[in-house]
């Protein structure tokens with residue numbers, strides 16, 4: 001024998017009931033079937049509303065009743081072809097009388113409320129059984145109230161097992177090939193109609209399965225089964241094919257509304273497998289729930305959540321060591337009918353913290369304040385505090401038991417995304433680790449935990465890009481080219497959520513189509529950096545990375561705030577790393593404190609691995625004595641290409657066109673850009689240095705340094721062409737090359753133009769190349785050399801991309 005339970009949506013319409021009939025036709029003939037049905041969807045709520053309206057003398061309940069009768073009669077007629085709704089009308093006559101009584105007395109007792117609510121299942125079971133008969137199935141309708149016997153506690157009665165078992169055992173021989181039972185309803189031993197509480201139809205089915213000795217219990221609903229997480233919040237959630245009863249219980253308790261938790265116990269007691277199936281996708285995948293098994297199963301089977309939670313905190317020095325405090329707390333909550341979702345108490349016993357539904361917060365606060373009124377007055381305990389706007393996230397899995405590192409991974413994952421945990425609970429069964437977090441962080445927490453624990457998924461990185469000039473454009477096109485491959489081969493799903501220039505921004509939470517970003521940005525909103533950050537923080541996406549590809553001081557100033565929100569920053573902009581040492585240290589400190597990253601490899605020599613090499617040397621204990629370097633692609637390009645045949649200013653303009661220069665090339669020619677790079681290297685070698693400690697000898701005539709704007713600068717370069725030609729001729733006469741060299745040795749840092757001879761490692765330095773020589777304890781005879789193109793949009797963009805991937809692989 002099989003027990004099949006069809007929920008409200010499965011019997012919610014004529015079409016849905018048609019599907020139920022198809023399923024039963026397929027399954028009948030093999031085994032005896034016991035079918036339990038809920039009320040048509042929405043009907044129980046309507047009945048509750050009708051009864052409540054009647055109780056407050058709102059006469060509109062009458063028209064609601066008529067509409068409800070109409071709804072059921074219409075369904076009956078369509079499904080049976082019978083135009084005589086006598087049985088339905090009879091029930092509505094009785095229902096109308098009872099509601100009229102409620103109206104007149106202005107009193108709705110739990111007993112009357114149960115009777116009114118019971119009509120939903122009585123109606124649906126009648127209609128369905130008549131339809132099945134019409135479809136030629138051998139069906140009989142049984143009134144559950146005769147067999148499920150409960151206490152006299154109306155509005156969620158407990159089943160009396162002895163009496164229920166006796167009644168059902170007696171019934172068993174009389175069951176039909178298909179026996180239909182209304183779910184949710186029962187009766188007391190003196191034949192008063194009672195109900196089993198919301199979700200009680202599952203429980204009816206589980207009790208029948210247990211007592212009648214069913215081979216399996218099928219819960220038919222409108223989804224395919226239990227999922228790894230709520231798919232409305234976690235798009236990558238997937239179906240769980242097989243879970244244990246205990247896991248299903250945990251998942252159901254924490255938000256997965258597919259199974260009603262108490263219904264699992266009767267099936268578990270008799271070890272009856274439960275299938276959760278979709279009425280609207282009967283042959284599709286489903287979830288099987290059985291007892292625990294031992295094969296190598298993933299530690300975590302799902303991540304569940306409850307959205308609206310409040311934390312009630314009771315604390316005070318006098319609580320320590322006095323056992324009655326917790327007793328009184330829970331007694332008061334229980335008397336106020338408040339369901340406690342989670343409890344935490346640290347061993348200091350100084351405070352107890354309980355998680356409750358947000359809707360219970362006020363009542364809980366009142367109950368506790370009243371219970372501890374004296375102690376609060378005497379300042380023995382503090383006034384209870386309720387914190388609202390919270391949510392629960394819970395990792396669930398039988399196999400996390402005795403596995404080291406699950407909670408570490410959970411809290412590390414949350415922490416890296418700046419999600420603060422307000423309270424934690426884990427029982428000794430180790431099937432569930434629960435954390436309470438701020439509700440606005442819920443979606444981010446679920447998604448990041450899902451990525452972290454379900455390895456089949458790719459990790460999503462959300463990029464917020466500011467600055468889409470030379471480097472920015474190259475970066476976006478590199479991302480566009482690599483997106484699919486990275487997701488497929490490396491499970492890194494890079495998504496650009498926002499792009500902005502100095503005027504506009506465009507956001508798309510689901511990822512901007514990079515083939516169209518320029519048009520989208522053109523049509524984007526007028527934007528400021530403040531507005532950009534507000535929108536970005538409101539989105540509150542996991543693994544958010546801010547990429548600054550401007551040369552702007554204003555943008556560099558927002559890094560601190562971002563890092564403190566656990567948003568990582570990647571940038572080729574050198575401003576932040578070269579401001580006062582205290583500010584640079586503060587950025588570094590924020591990354592440690594808030595688990596964010598600040599990566600700026602492209603600050604020195606574009607895409608060349610200079611800073612990372614330096615960090616590796618430093619962190620592994622090597623000591624850097626000296627650095628000799630050519631750090632400007634622009635200047636190298638200028639001195640490699642200038643021979644006096646074309647004016648010097650033209651070569652500068654060529655470099656700018658090639659995307660080698662700074663947005664303002666005066667920064668390159670003045671030597672300031674090289675000084676910044678040298679300062680960054682010195683700082684990254686562990687030294688506390690400021691910009692004014694670097695000596696610089698400029699090769700520019702003084703007049704050029706005073707230029708007000710770029711146009712005047714080019715004009716001044718032309719006026720001083722003779723100066724540049726003289727420098728060139730002088731070097732040529734010695735068969736030397738001109739290089740702007742940056743050096744750091746014995747506590748002295750310098751930047752200046754030098755003539756290098758053929759024997760010098762800097763002599764053969766092509767085009768826009770950079771070179772860095774590190775002299776260290778470990779590299780004594782020969783320095784460690786990093787050499788290659790040190791400027792240009794493509795190489796810089798690839799260095800930025802590499803930093804993003806470093807964050808992704810963290």
Ligand SMILES: NC(=O)C1=CN([C@@H]2O[C@H](COP(=O)(O)OP(=O)(O)OC[C@H]3O[C@@H](n4cnc5c(N)ncnc54)[C@H](OP(=O)(O)O)[C@@H]3O)[C@@H](O)[C@H]2O)C=CC1
Pocket residue numbers: 466467468469470471472500501502503529549550551552554555572573574602603605606659660661662663790791792793796
């Ligand atoms: N080129 C190279 O080889 C290398 C460059 N870098 C660094 O890369 C960065 C970018 O250089 P590059 O692409 O050549 O510069 P571009 O001038 O080509 O682009 C700058 C971008 O930043 C935007 N921008 C400027 N100010 C703001 C602001 N306040 N708010 C928002 N957006 C702003 C600009 O917008 P709009 O168009 O509206 O003004 C533009 O989109 C610089 O910091 C540079 O030092 C580092 C290593 C090598």
Ligand SMILES: N[C@@H](CC=O)C(=O)O
Pocket residue numbers: 603605606631632633634635660661662668673790791792
């Ligand atoms: N202007 C710079 C570009 C990178 O920082 C250079 O030429 O090296």
